[in-house]
Amino acid sequence: MSQLWIVWMIGSLVFSACGAREDAGRSASAAPAAEERIEVLVPALVDAIQTKQPVFVMSHVDTRFKEERGLDYFDVRSLVETSAFRKEDVGARLESLAITPVDADRRRVEARVTFALGQRIAAGSPPPAGSVTYALDLVFEKHDAVWQAVGGSYRRE
Numbered sequence: 001m002s003q004l005w006i007v008w009m010i011g012s013l014v015f016s017a018c019g020a021r022e023d024a025g026r027s028a029s030a031a032p033a034a035e036e037r038i039e040v041l042v043p044a045l046v047d048a049i050q051t052k053q054p055v056f057v058m059s060h061v062d063t064r065f066k067e068e069r070g071l072d073y074f075d076v077r078s079l080v081e082t083s084a085f086r087k088e089d090v091g092a093r094l095e096s097l098a099i100t101p102v103d104a105d106r107r108r109v110e111a112r113v114t115f116a117l118g119q120r121i122a123a124g125s126p127p128p129a130g131s132v133t134y135a136l137d138l139v140f141e142k143h144d145a146v147w148q149a150v151g152g153s154y155r156r157e
Contacts, residue, residue: 057080061076061148096112097111110138113134115131
């Protein structure tokens, strides 16, 4: 499997969800953003892969992101943007999730995600032919009210 496909999968999981992050330049009188709950965010990130939301994806990747094998923020950004402009469907389904607190503002996220190009993956359906499942072990940090991925690793199952 090519490194580009692996980067796309990691970037997609880590970094896509349900809308764009609020503008950081808003006025001081504006109400603060609601704090994200990571247990809600991670499934939303996987769901958002199918809706191709690159702005939201990248708002959940810290610019310091570094994967154990060397993939960095810019690798992820390139892949996320490329996948968002594909004509074909992109499928992703969260198979399992475990979140472990590391400290007050860090969480270890272990997730199994099935990916498929060319078709979406319905909940409860068997994995489509040609799909792949990856075990992701990611570290998220909370920056203000937003969780961002700062590192991790992956392996194909």
